[in-house]
Amino acid sequence: MSIVVTGASGQLGRLTVEALLARGVPASDVVATGRDIARFKDLADRGVVVRRADFADPDSLAAAFEGADKLLLISTTTVDERVANHRRAIDAAVAAGVSLVAYTSMSHADTATTILADTHRATEEYLRERPVPSVMLRNSWYLENYTAQLPLFLQHGAVIGAAGEGRVSAASRADYADAAAVVLSTEGHAGAVYELGGDEAFTLAELAATVSAATGKQITYTDLPAEKLVEALTGAGLPTELAQVLADSDLGLGRGELFTGSGDLSRLIGRPTTSLAEAIADALR
Numbered sequence: 001m002s003i004v005v006t007g008a009s010g011q012l013g014r015l016t017v018e019a020l021l022a023r024g025v026p027a028s029d030v031v032a033t034g035r036d037i038a039r040f041k042d043l044a045d046r047g048v049v050v051r052r053a054d055f056a057d058p059d060s061l062a063a064a065f066e067g068a069d070k071l072l073l074i075s076t077t078t079v080d081e082r083v084a085n086h087r088r089a090i091d092a093a094v095a096a097g098v099s100l101v102a103y104t105s106m107s108h109a110d111t112a113t114t115i116l117a118d119t120h121r122a123t124e125e126y127l128r129e130r131p132v133p134s135v136m137l138r139n140s141w142y143l144e145n146y147t148a149q150l151p152l153f154l155q156h157g158a159v160i161g162a163a164g165e166g167r168v169s170a171a172s173r174a175d176y177a178d179a180a181a182v183v184l185s186t187e188g189h190a191g192a193v194y195e196l197g198g199d200e201a202f203t204l205a206e207l208a209a210t211v212s213a214a215t216g217k218q219i220t221y222t223d224l225p226a227e228k229l230v231e232a233l234t235g236a237g238l239p240t241e242l243a244q245v246l247a248d249s250d251l252g253l254g255r256g257e258l259f260t261g262s263g264d265l266s267r268l269i270g271r272p273t274t275s276l277a278e279a280i281a282d283a284l285r
Ligand SMILES: NC(=O)c1ccc[n+]([C@@H]2O[C@H](COP(=O)([O-])OP(=O)(O)OC[C@H]3O[C@@H](n4cnc5c(N)ncnc54)[C@H](OP(=O)(O)O)[C@@H]3O)[C@@H](O)[C@H]2O)c1
Pocket: 006, 007, 008, 009, 010, 011, 012, 013, 034, 035, 036, 039, 053, 054, 055, 056, 074, 075, 076, 077, 078, 085, 104, 139, 140, 141, 142, 145
């Protein structure tokens, strides 16, 4: 059985390869793919099959997916090219005759109205229409989206956002990766739509309070109109387009589009998910 993981040069892809190995999948059954194999050639030293795959280059996809049984399609980074990239990867998976495509989508991709959800919905629809069994791994936010900002929160004494009282079911990349590994290495997932997220959702005010409790510093949450958040983010050096996507995502968070109470993630991985407090404590270590 050959399990192909795309984006293995990235964080979620690498963690998924690690989770597959930890769950006892033989390294020779795991195919790690990415654009620049130098970034993950250490996996080859551990017996993992390493192949180059660029979503912009269909020939590379055909070669990388040859002989694949299951494929994890990790959504690519550039938002404007995402759907075209994913279509090429799905076409290559169908041509390779895979038995399952697992796609890392986004919470409530069928109904959510954010810019990011649009790209995931388009990919899900394309995948469902193709003659290949599929499973949707609808990931909420990463906890790391927030823990990566801890130095900024501490510097400014503030968390800023445009999410109002919305609650986000953020979970760690490692937990999402482990869930992907379970779906890829066990049977019975074709046709499933998993709404994946942390067991304990939180508001951005609760995020600020949790950072305060962990650091002993007073951190407050300031809710801004979306256009003011874009101004603040671009003022801090973010490109305008990225700032707009982040503010748009915060509005979606405020509408409950990144919340799930499904319990799917902890059920798949067989343990409680990593909490916000644990993730913050880890990041501060
Ligand atoms: N849920 C969330 O909170 C959240 C947050 C951020 C992103 N995401 C989504 O989740 C995905 C995985 O997250 P991550 O943290 O692992 O991101 P990451 O570390 O940036 O990894 C992204 C991976 O996608 C690969 N990729 C991008 N364009 C590609 C292309 N044209 N052909 C082949 N591979 C390509 C990258 O390869 P290279 O190394 O060659 O660039 C990399 O391996 C992201 O790509 C994004 O779609 C989700």
